[in-house]
Amino acid sequence: MPWLAIPFSDLDTKKALNRKFDVESIPSFVILQPNDNKEEATLHDGVEIIYRYGVDAFPFTKQRLEELQDEERARHENQTLTNLLTAHDRDYLLGHPTPKQVSVASLRGKTIGLYFSAQWCRPCVNFTPKLISIYDMIKGKVLEDDHDGEDFEIVFVSSDRDQTSFDSYFNTMPWLALPFGDPNIKELVKHFDVKGIPLLVILGPDGKTVTQQGRNLINLYKENAYPFTDAKVELLEKKMDEEAKNLPRSVYHGGHRHELNLVSEGNGGGPFICCACDEQGCGWAYQCLECGYEVHPKCVTATTPNSNTNTNR
Ligand SMILES: [Zn+2]
Ligand SMILES: [Zn+2]
Known part of the structure; x- marks a missing residue:
């Protein structure tokens, strides 16, 4: 570490600090302001703040954090499929059979699932076959009911560690993917504050986020969860409460x-x-x-x- 430390033998100070800042688990990163010792100015969630904003969080004042939150809100309000999924030198996603390219523009107006997943992750590998069967059912349903050009697509956002695992995992999936190691992946992880995988983020036909609870909704309601909107979920919850009575x-x-x-x-x-x-x-x-x-x-x-x-x- 490039910074200072309280000597290992100074148990009293360590104990006093633990008590003063109510430290229940580690790592814990408490940030004090230089000219303001009041409790309101002290940040207790430094670890989370560093993960989320990195160096931009400096000087860690409440005001700076509010600015960052406003910027983040604006980014979500201005979110489009194009700015989420394309880069200056790439306007396509991978399809099947590889190396088929599918233009991001062709996804406009569809409900999109961003599937954050990786082959090294056990819960991901367990969830993927379920998601595939639900995906097929939703696609079938959408075609059958002829929902006015409405459609559903999933994009795999990979956290795989190498190209070979990406290839073999993506080969099991019937949907599209961002290329392995694409710089947009890191940005998406940050934008959606992804803390664990598998995660299924649902975007509406306008490219805005509908919900980050796609996985949960699929587990609860299977293909009926489509199109994952608040209105649909409310309807399903009511139905489930009705059924639970019996x-x-x-x-x-x-x-x-x-x-x-x-x-x-x-x-x-x-x-x-x-x-x-x-x-x-x-x-x-x-x-x-x-x-x-x-x-x-x-x-x-x-x-x-x-x-x-x-x-x-
Ligand atoms: Zn169960
Ligand atoms: Zn028991």
Whole structure:
């Protein structure tokens, strides 16, 4: 490190600082202002700020951060497919069979999913086949219903580590991709503040962000999630609440030895990872409070307590 340090042996000062700044986990980066020792001027989320804004965050004042947030808001308001997906020397994406090129302009007016993923990432590799089957169903549905030229496309935004893994992963996908290592990828990761993959960002026909929760919506509602708008999600939530009224309050599920209770967002539930299908969930769930075991209602394989005991023997 090129900076200063509190001596290793000075436990008292370290303890006092931990207490003063309420440090609960590391890394923690607290930033103090030179002429303002008041608590309001102190930034506690320095790690997040550095990740997000880098050197631009200097001198770390509240005012500077507000400016950066305004700039960020403006960037999202002015967002278009062209400025997200093209560069001065590239106006196309990769299609199949490679090296087919598909112009970004041809995507205008479509609902687009930006799929941040990589072959080294287990949850990504698990999610991709699901996404492919949902993609096929949405494409089929859109064609069938003849939605006025409406269409859906996905663009793979790769965090693969080398060209070979990119090629073999992209070969399994029926949709388009940004070229491996393209400079736009880094910018997209920053623009959408991508903290983990897989992530499916949905853009509307006008190129603006509809939601970053594409993966979650697909897990919950499958192809019915299309076109992922607030209005559609509200409709689906209502329908799910209706259906949940008919679900039993508690069940015995083949994959767990205790009785599971029905919970919802405002009622003991919240975002979770389903222990049956390993995917994210939110809204209604069956939960074992004791073990923290939680599954989607659709993933329950109902069983009776007796037969459950038998399997455990
Ligand atoms: Zn599940
Ligand atoms: Zn349990």
